[in-house]
Amino acid sequence: MKLCFNEATTLENSNLEKDLEICEANGYDYIEIRSVDKLPEYLKTHTLDDLADYFASHHIKPLALNALIYFNNRDKEGHDAIIQEFREMMAICGKIGAKYVVAVPLMAPDKILRKDIKASSIAVLEELSDIAKPHGVKIAVEFIGHPECTINTFEDAYDIVQSVNRDNVGLVFDSFHFHAMGSNIENLKNADGSKIFLFHIDDTEDFQIGILTDDDRVWPGYGAINLGAHISTLQTLGYSGAVSVELFRPEYYKLTPEETIRKAKETTISVVSKYFNR
Template sequence: MFPFKPALNTSTLIPFALGVKEQIHTAAKAGYQGIELWVKDIETYLGEGGSLQELKRYISDTGIEVVNAIAFWAWADRDADTRTQGLQQARREMEMLAAIGCQAAAAPPYGNVEGIPLVQMAEAYANLAGIARDQGVEPFLEFWGRAKQLNCVSDALYVAQASGVKDTKILLDPFHMYTGGSELSSLTGISGEQIGIVHVNDYPSNPPRELIGDQDRVFPGDGVMPSFDFASQLHDSGYNGFLSLELFREDYEGRSAIETAEYGLIKMRKAYSISWTGSQR
């Protein structure tokens, strides 16, 4: 049983240099229910003469849902002026996302966050969330395993609670859990309602944890990630939302864009299926 909804993060399609409409077409044709678009790709589309209204119609015609966007806002940077600029950027880009029907965007610890107390990051997140929700966009709090701060599940849970932002949702990613040292046990007690979206991928045992990079991510089931246990824990939490395939490969062994997307969906469904007799809510 696959109790989740499949989505495609368009980072997976980077080797094919597709325009945003081609990305959407590929994901929909491959059978995904959702897609995560990168803001920079939307801006490229607009710079080439496209319009938000046209893009929204195209998305509607394909029947796919834009479930999240990937953006980079320095909302928690050490420098006050940089934070201000980051929030201004967030406001502009969220307005754009809302115009195409995207209701969420990732909020990772982008910028210089070294040494910033988590309580200060919580205040910064509250400022970002206020702007986002005014635009009708949900900021999914994301931790990065390599970040100097906000790099693990426990950090994200603390920031979410300390921010005072009601119903804050966290973006989970097994690669960032691995590189930041978060064990599956750190998810104990998290309810499905606290999870905004889950990025799915896998990682090999080599390179070692301290050297592994985004480019080393592999398809679900092709590495050492305990995907079945992760899937069971998500299901037990009550989460039945989107799992989004996020890879950063330079090539896919000769596969075309559509073949890569279709193969990724097969791998995701297999790695994240759970048995009827297994862990259930």
Template sequence: MKLAFNGATTIKAGLVEDVECAKKAGFELIEIWKSKLLDMLKKDGVETVKKLFEKHKLKPMTINSIEQITFFESEQEKLKECEQLCKLAKELGVEGIVLVPGFLKGFVDEKTIEDESIKMLKKMSNIANRFGVKLGFEFLGFPNCSVNKIELAWKIVQKVNEENVGIIVDTCHFFAGGSKLEQLEKIDPKKILIVHVNDLPKLKDVKDSDRVMPADGIVHLKDFFVTLRKIGYDGAVSVELFNEDYWNKPACETAKVAFEKLKAFM
């Protein structure tokens, strides 16, 4: 497995600092936080960003993310964003775009959720295909997220049945949302775009800000990694945190700790 660093972990740092710190820490791959990329592009342009990755020999794995791709007001707005990011991904050599399902304000039956998700993933797949870019559908383990378990996310991806559409598994959402390791065992490892790794101090009423470094919480990460190896997954694993305690520390210090913590599971 290859180790990646997600820019959400150091949200207050810019893209340049993320790249420099990730490389210094020992990471091979980086997940680009979308707002950091767009900020740098406004000032410096695509070629400067491209040279940043080339200089540090750090492969950009994903752009995070297009949020609320389902159950939103403007479909055209989401498709336009997909095209914009896929174009950038092709220019920068990024493998894929992270897609996040929408949140619900009330009860919606599973069939409606499936149909809406499949419809949007199909449309975005057609766009991404023009640029040779992959899409990763990331379920969120929060109760009000339309797709909050791996079983439903995998069912949707299978029904989409597009070569460039896969699934993203995040340990926070996996365990907090009640997904099971036996469900992970049923996933085709070739359809996992990336695995987000983090730990949690609790499994109830979880918020993104509760995430802590791997092995600093109570999640059974060892069993999770055993299962990944059992199904033959050998792709990217990425540290992704949304914890202000880490945001307020020097970016390179956080990246170094993240690399050491993640490497311990390798």
């Protein structure tokens, strides 16, 4: 299995240029680029051609743009903005060679009926699928394990993706989000493995289901998640994509980016190597 670095892991102590340099030195195969902050920061002093040239001349490659945020249940203005942003992402993917865009569902403090969430999500994902198809880019929907997220369980996300039924629309399987709202491992075991595009590995402190937040994440293997069950199930389903380490731990941001990136690799490989060869 190829190793990927998600830039959230150094959100507050590094930038894209440093992340690339350190990940390359540590043998990472891929990077998930934070399109919401680190990429715009990079483009203040560099160009997309600079970034494309870097990937062309180094081992590390771009896996995904992370992320198209709050894609569903928007008003017309919000929807139009999402579509425009996604079109711009297609141009970026084409330039640098990224194959996926992560799509994050709406966080909604006000209640929305599940049927309305599903209907909106399907309609938008079908529209995005049509836009992405000629670019050869796939959309990976990431359910968020938080009560206010409109798609917060594996079961709901999988149902939506199955209903869309497009080859270029699938899921991000994130161990933290799967655990955080109590998604069922048996439902994962019965899933179509071809619909899982990306695997985010992380762990968490042992707080109650339903109140976990990103700050609770810890190094893979240092927390309460049964990562072995997740990884072995993905293996059985035929998953052969990258494993991308994604943490948001405030205390880890106090480390140097070199320390963070090195530790992220060590802990991820320690867990994953029991099931997959590097």
